[in-house]
Amino acid sequence: MLKEHIESLRRELERHNHSYYVLNAPTISDFEFDRLFKELEQLERENPQFFDANSPTQRIGSDINQSFVQVAHRYPMISLSNTYSQAEVEDFYGRLQRLLNQDFELVCELKYDGAAISLVYKNGQLSRAITRGDGEKGDDVTVNVKTIGSIPLRLRGNDFPADFEIRGEILMPWPVFDELNKERSRQQEPLFANPRNAASGTLKLQNSSIVSSRKLDAYLYYMLGEDLPADTHFGNLQKAKEWGFKISDAMRVCHNLQEVFDFITYWDTARKDLPVATDGIVIKVNSIAQQNYSGLTAKSPRWAIAYKFQAEKALTRLNSVSYQVGRTGAVTPVANLEPVLLSGTTVKRASLHNADIIENLDLHIGDMVFVEKGGEIIPKITGVDTDARLMIGEKVQFIKKCPECGSALIRYQGEAAHYCPNENHCPPQIKGKIEHFAGRRAMNIEGLGEETVNLLYDNNLLHNIADIYELTIQDLARQERLGNKSARNIKTFVENSKSAPYQRVLFALGIRFVGETTAKKLALAFPSIEQLEQATAEQLITVDEVGERIAKSVVSYFADEQNIAMLNRLKGYGLQFSLSPENLQATATALAGKTIVISGVFAKHSRDAYKQMIEQNGGKLSGSISAKTSFVLAGENMGPEKLKKAQSLNIQLVKEDDFLKMI
């Protein structure tokens, strides 16, 4: 009875997931979905005997660091040969005519630009998700893939083969990508250049709950196996759609070359309105028998080809180069161009990235340059038309001084960027530090965003982060666009921030290279700011994930008297500069509620030492793997039986180093 109830809740939630993520047509409110989800979660918690690794509750991921196991592909993941011209598509067609010597159909599809994935389904259940890797073997990323709403964990219907593989592309939709990069920029983390990198980077994250928050999507486009449902590629994909997979509607069965070209022409434009990145068209022989007959070459199948869209290019004149100083002090060269139309927008500026790129292009003012908008967001200069150089202009030389404050720029060893070192007096850096300090993951002072910070800075009310605590409601309310209500709100957030824990404050200070994770680790190793201040570079380096670069940056931060003066002011306002007892306690309960099995031999500590660590951190030891096992602490040469058991139950294997990081 209870079992049936749990099962029916699972089915219901699966149906809603399918409507929402695959059909884009929600059938229930978020509120109601959450209610059902919580009910299922509770029932599963109370009745662990009914655990199911593919229950909708297993999609939310977990905070445990996983390490990826390499798995061989059942069928190698070979790639397609690329063409860039319609003439080459004609050649492809001619080759097939000669080879097959009979009528054939072609299927045209979009070429999605993400991270390739292979999914294996056994008895209608997702059993494994593997990245392409080197084509022969890839990483088992099942735990992460399960968090993707449009990938079914259990299939609908009952006419699927007992064992088959389906391949497709994991994608990060443009709006998600834009939002992620915005957030990364707020957190001073490096940006992803395009959604493809963002999708594959996300798939490889060790923490699946972060993957879950990144809202990936997936289209499937190729089914493989022994007893496939149809004798055509198109037929197989239509079946896959019935089973709950997301199959693109942008697909056409073509009977001649003209139809193929029509598809290409149509989608070359229409693709720009899609929410995900595409970089071409894939053309495949429809009949599976004809596919098998045409076979493979060394690198790719003879029955398919990828036609890649031309990255749109334009030729225009380089008028000048200007330099922008970012919030971190990084200086970016920007090309000012004679306005030119490219992919529907007028381009006036393009990024030149860094000094090396300028040097390699041998750029001169007045040059005619090629501008391209590839999969990247910002157009870039890809070349110079040297034949069009009538008179050679001045060679572009990277500036030596900061355009904002005049300080001599520096370039850290091994880094491409130039930096302005004047962190405390260079205007964009001051504003950047204040914004970062107020950020959601830092002190969470709502209302103190870019615009307001600019306003307060320009009106001489903010010179550094300590000034935030001197702002009065009157000061704030006097600003244009702010008003009494927002002023009071900001002030409340400012007051609340005084209780933000030490590790957040440490991150908020914006010490160069000290991100959120590093701040946490430093706070644990040096539980008060005085201890951190006294630490030498050698001592700092002993902290996990802290290398020479970070250590040097911390030391130089505390060597600066102005920073010390500012910290003293912040202490005076009552901010938290030491780890609270709850925080210390929390570190000792890192494994609370977890049941852990140890297997294999370890390099860094003895098995007994690990047992002790598990217990000291609130975890429970268990001798055998079961559905209740939270994870296996896996050393080298783990027993084959245990390995099999863990894999069949989809239990994570945590390696020694990752385990140490966890605690």
Ligand code: IVH
């Ligand atoms: S079919 C043997 N169809 O492009 C044929 N691939 O080099 C297997 N891709 O690795 C691939 N959209 O990652 C196919 N509609 C589509 C595709 C597609 C994107 C990717 C895939 C593949 C690469 C081809």
